[in-house]
Amino acid sequence: QVRLVESGGGVVQPGTSLTLSCAAAGFNLESYAMSWVRQAPGKGLEWVAVLSHDAANKYQAGSLKGRFTISRDNSKNSVYLQMNGLTPEDTAVYFCAKGIGRGVLGAFDLWGQGTMVTVSS
Amino acid sequence: SYALIQPPSVSVSPGQTATISCSGDKLGHNYVSWYQQRPGQSPLLLLHQDKQRLAGIPARFSGSNAGNTATLTITETQSVDEAEYYCQVWDSATAVVFGGGTKLTVL
Numbered sequence: 001q002v003r004l005v006e007s008g009g010g011v012v013q014p015g016t017s018l019t020l021s022c023a024a025a026g027f028n029l030e031s032y033a034m035s036w037v038r039q040a041p042g043k044g045l046e047w048v049a050v051l052s053h054d055a056a057n058k059y060q061a062g063s064l065k066g067r068f069t070i071s072r073d074n075s076k077n078s079v080y081l082q083m084n085g086l087t088p089e090d091t092a093v094y095f096c097a098k099g100i101g102r103g104v105l106g107a108f109d110l111w112g113q114g115t116m117v118t119v120s121s
Numbered sequence: 122s123y124a125l126i127q128p129p130s131v132s133v134s135p136g137q138t139a140t141i142s143c144s145g146d147k148l149g150h151n152y153v154s155w156y157q158q159r160p161g162q163s164p165l166l167l168l169h170q171d172k173q174r175l176a177g178i179p180a181r182f183s184g185s186n187a188g189n190t191a192t193l194t195i196t197e198t199q200s201v202d203e204a205e206y207y208c209q210v211w212d213s214a215t216a217v218v219f220g221g222g223t224k225l226t227v228l
Binding site: 045046050095097100109113 | 122152154156158163164165166169170175205207209211215216217218219220221222
Protein backbone atom coordinates (compact mmCIF):
# COMPACT_ATOMS: atom_id res chain seq x y z
CA GLN A 1 0.00 0.00 0.00
CA VAL A 2 1.39 3.38 -1.02
CA ARG A 3 1.54 5.70 1.98
CA LEU A 4 3.53 8.22 3.99
CA VAL A 5 3.95 7.86 7.72
CA GLU A 6 5.03 10.82 9.84
CA SER A 7 6.50 10.50 13.30
CA GLY A 8 8.33 12.53 15.91
CA GLY A 9 5.60 14.89 17.05
CA GLY A 10 4.81 15.59 20.67
CA VAL A 11 4.64 18.23 23.35
CA VAL A 12 7.75 20.39 23.67
CA GLN A 13 8.72 23.53 25.52
CA PRO A 14 9.27 26.87 23.79
CA GLY A 15 12.78 27.38 22.51
CA THR A 16 13.52 23.72 22.05
CA SER A 17 14.18 21.71 18.90
CA LEU A 18 12.39 18.76 17.36
CA THR A 19 12.93 16.59 14.30
CA LEU A 20 10.04 15.08 12.40
CA SER A 21 10.41 12.05 10.16
CA CYS A 22 8.37 10.89 7.20
CA ALA A 23 8.79 7.36 5.91
CA ALA A 24 7.50 6.28 2.53
CA ALA A 25 5.98 2.83 2.09
CA GLY A 26 5.05 1.08 -1.12
CA PHE A 27 7.03 3.34 -3.42
CA ASN A 28 10.50 4.71 -3.96
CA LEU A 29 10.64 8.23 -2.58
CA GLU A 30 13.86 9.12 -4.42
CA SER A 31 11.97 9.87 -7.64
CA TYR A 32 9.84 12.63 -6.16
CA ALA A 33 10.00 16.05 -4.59
CA MET A 34 8.84 16.08 -0.98
CA SER A 35 7.31 18.76 1.16
CA TRP A 36 6.13 19.56 4.66
CA VAL A 37 2.85 21.40 5.21
CA ARG A 38 1.40 22.34 8.58
CA GLN A 39 -2.06 23.14 9.87
CA ALA A 40 -2.62 24.95 13.14
CA PRO A 41 -5.75 23.91 15.06
CA GLY A 42 -8.83 25.17 13.25
CA LYS A 43 -6.75 26.92 10.59
CA GLY A 44 -5.85 26.41 6.95
CA LEU A 45 -2.90 24.73 5.29
CA GLU A 46 0.45 26.49 5.59
CA TRP A 47 3.33 25.36 3.41
CA VAL A 48 6.60 24.88 5.32
CA ALA A 49 9.31 23.58 2.97
CA VAL A 50 9.92 21.62 -0.22
CA LEU A 51 12.88 19.62 -1.47
CA SER A 52 13.53 18.30 -4.97
CA HIS A 53 14.07 14.59 -5.58
CA ASP A 54 17.85 14.91 -5.48
CA ALA A 55 17.95 17.59 -2.74
CA ALA A 56 19.50 20.02 -5.22
CA ASN A 57 16.66 22.52 -4.87
CA LYS A 58 15.27 23.49 -1.48
CA TYR A 59 12.77 26.16 -0.52
CA GLN A 60 11.15 27.11 2.76
CA ALA A 61 8.53 29.57 3.88
CA GLY A 62 10.01 32.99 4.56
CA SER A 63 7.95 33.37 7.70
CA LEU A 64 9.99 30.63 9.36
CA LYS A 65 13.12 32.81 9.29
CA GLY A 66 15.44 29.86 8.71
CA ARG A 67 14.40 27.99 11.85
CA PHE A 68 13.25 24.88 9.97
CA THR A 69 15.31 22.67 7.66
CA ILE A 70 14.04 19.99 5.32
CA SER A 71 16.28 17.10 4.36
CA ARG A 72 16.00 13.64 2.90
CA ASP A 73 17.76 10.30 2.98
CA ASN A 74 16.74 8.43 -0.13
CA SER A 75 18.58 5.33 1.06
CA LYS A 76 16.17 5.22 4.00
CA ASN A 77 13.18 6.27 1.88
CA SER A 78 12.61 9.10 4.34
CA VAL A 79 12.28 12.86 4.62
CA TYR A 80 12.91 14.94 7.72
CA LEU A 81 12.06 18.34 9.17
CA GLN A 82 14.44 19.80 11.72
CA MET A 83 12.69 22.50 13.73
CA ASN A 84 14.62 24.89 15.97
CA GLY A 85 13.60 27.67 18.30
CA LEU A 86 10.03 26.42 18.54
CA THR A 87 7.35 28.85 19.67
CA PRO A 88 3.68 28.32 20.57
CA GLU A 89 2.83 29.62 17.07
CA ASP A 90 4.45 26.48 15.65
CA THR A 91 1.76 24.33 17.28
CA ALA A 92 0.15 22.43 14.42
CA VAL A 93 -0.36 19.14 12.68
CA TYR A 94 2.60 18.63 10.37
CA PHE A 95 1.91 16.77 7.14
CA CYS A 96 4.46 15.19 4.85
CA ALA A 97 3.44 15.39 1.19
CA LYS A 98 4.80 13.74 -1.95
CA GLY A 99 5.35 15.82 -5.04
CA ILE A 100 3.71 14.70 -8.24
CA GLY A 101 7.10 14.81 -9.95
CA ARG A 102 10.82 15.21 -9.37
CA GLY A 103 10.88 18.99 -9.26
CA VAL A 104 9.50 21.41 -6.71
CA LEU A 105 6.97 23.12 -8.96
CA GLY A 106 4.17 20.60 -8.99
CA ALA A 107 1.26 19.58 -6.83
CA PHE A 108 1.29 17.12 -3.94
CA ASP A 109 -0.52 13.89 -4.71
CA LEU A 110 0.03 11.84 -1.55
CA TRP A 111 -0.20 13.04 2.05
CA GLY A 112 0.59 11.39 5.33
CA GLN A 113 -1.81 11.30 8.25
CA GLY A 114 0.10 14.06 10.01
CA THR A 115 1.91 14.33 13.32
CA MET A 116 0.90 16.80 16.01
CA VAL A 117 3.43 19.19 17.48
CA THR A 118 2.41 21.16 20.55
CA VAL A 119 4.70 23.87 21.86
CA SER A 120 3.77 24.81 25.38
CA SER A 121 5.39 25.53 28.70
CA SER B 122 4.67 37.73 -0.96
CA TYR B 123 2.15 36.14 -3.26
CA ALA B 124 -1.34 35.58 -1.88
CA LEU B 125 -4.29 33.45 -2.97
CA ILE B 126 -7.72 34.62 -1.87
CA GLN B 127 -10.64 32.23 -1.46
CA PRO B 128 -14.13 32.91 -0.11
CA PRO B 129 -14.38 31.54 3.44
CA SER B 130 -17.55 29.64 2.72
CA VAL B 131 -19.81 28.47 -0.10
CA SER B 132 -23.20 26.82 0.28
CA VAL B 133 -24.96 24.63 -2.26
CA SER B 134 -28.04 22.44 -2.38
CA PRO B 135 -27.63 18.73 -3.12
CA GLY B 136 -27.58 18.05 -6.85
CA GLN B 137 -26.69 21.63 -7.71
CA THR B 138 -23.40 23.07 -8.96
CA ALA B 139 -20.87 24.58 -6.56
CA THR B 140 -18.18 26.99 -7.68
CA ILE B 141 -15.21 27.92 -5.53
CA SER B 142 -12.97 30.75 -6.64
CA CYS B 143 -9.29 31.39 -6.01
CA SER B 144 -7.85 34.80 -6.85
CA GLY B 145 -4.29 35.99 -7.24
CA ASP B 146 -2.27 38.43 -9.30
CA LYS B 147 -1.89 37.07 -12.84
CA LEU B 148 -2.93 33.66 -11.51
CA GLY B 149 -3.71 32.48 -15.03
CA HIS B 150 0.02 32.51 -15.79
CA ASN B 151 0.59 29.70 -13.26
CA TYR B 152 -0.72 26.19 -12.81
CA VAL B 153 -3.22 25.82 -9.98
CA SER B 154 -3.91 22.72 -7.92
CA TRP B 155 -7.00 22.00 -5.82
CA TYR B 156 -7.24 19.93 -2.64
CA GLN B 157 -10.16 18.60 -0.63
CA GLN B 158 -9.87 18.13 3.11
CA ARG B 159 -12.67 16.47 4.99
CA PRO B 160 -12.83 17.00 8.78
CA GLY B 161 -10.17 15.02 10.58
CA GLN B 162 -8.55 13.83 7.36
CA SER B 163 -5.44 14.67 5.37
CA PRO B 164 -5.75 16.79 2.23
CA LEU B 165 -6.54 15.00 -1.02
CA LEU B 166 -5.33 16.28 -4.38
CA LEU B 167 -8.29 16.70 -6.74
CA LEU B 168 -6.89 18.63 -9.69
CA HIS B 169 -3.46 19.75 -10.84
CA GLN B 170 -2.30 21.85 -13.77
CA ASP B 171 -5.57 23.76 -13.49
CA LYS B 172 -7.87 20.98 -14.66
CA GLN B 173 -6.16 17.59 -14.67
CA ARG B 174 -8.03 15.19 -12.43
CA LEU B 175 -6.08 12.74 -10.37
CA ALA B 176 -6.95 9.07 -10.94
CA GLY B 177 -10.09 8.15 -9.05
CA ILE B 178 -11.43 11.70 -8.79
CA PRO B 179 -14.98 11.88 -10.15
CA ALA B 180 -15.59 13.81 -13.33
CA ARG B 181 -17.95 16.02 -11.32
CA PHE B 182 -14.86 17.94 -10.28
CA SER B 183 -13.45 20.31 -12.89
CA GLY B 184 -11.25 23.36 -12.95
CA SER B 185 -10.40 26.44 -14.95
CA ASN B 186 -7.88 29.24 -14.65
CA ALA B 187 -7.68 32.53 -16.53
CA GLY B 188 -6.78 36.11 -15.75
CA ASN B 189 -6.60 36.53 -12.01
CA THR B 190 -9.03 33.78 -11.01
CA ALA B 191 -9.06 30.00 -10.88
CA THR B 192 -12.30 28.16 -10.31
CA LEU B 193 -13.15 24.74 -8.95
CA THR B 194 -16.53 23.53 -10.14
CA ILE B 195 -18.40 20.65 -8.58
CA THR B 196 -21.46 19.50 -10.50
CA GLU B 197 -24.25 17.38 -9.00
CA THR B 198 -22.91 18.15 -5.55
CA GLN B 199 -23.38 15.44 -2.95
CA SER B 200 -23.30 15.51 0.84
CA VAL B 201 -20.00 13.63 0.70
CA ASP B 202 -18.48 16.71 -1.00
CA GLU B 203 -18.91 18.74 2.18
CA ALA B 204 -15.33 19.66 3.07
CA GLU B 205 -12.71 22.39 3.05
CA TYR B 206 -11.20 23.14 -0.35
CA TYR B 207 -7.79 24.72 -0.93
CA CYS B 208 -6.15 26.09 -4.03
CA GLN B 209 -2.38 26.03 -4.38
CA VAL B 210 0.14 27.50 -6.77
CA TRP B 211 3.88 27.76 -7.24
CA ASP B 212 5.17 31.33 -7.23
CA SER B 213 8.76 32.15 -8.19
CA ALA B 214 9.18 34.51 -5.22
CA THR B 215 7.20 32.73 -2.53
CA ALA B 216 7.50 29.11 -3.71
CA VAL B 217 4.46 27.10 -2.62
CA VAL B 218 1.34 29.11 -1.74
CA PHE B 219 -1.98 27.83 -0.43
CA GLY B 220 -5.21 29.77 -0.43
CA GLY B 221 -6.95 30.29 2.86
CA GLY B 222 -9.49 27.57 2.20
CA THR B 223 -13.21 27.50 1.45
CA LYS B 224 -15.67 25.54 3.53
CA LEU B 225 -18.26 23.95 1.28
CA THR B 226 -21.58 23.29 2.95
CA VAL B 227 -24.14 21.08 1.23
CA LEU B 228 -27.50 22.14 2.63
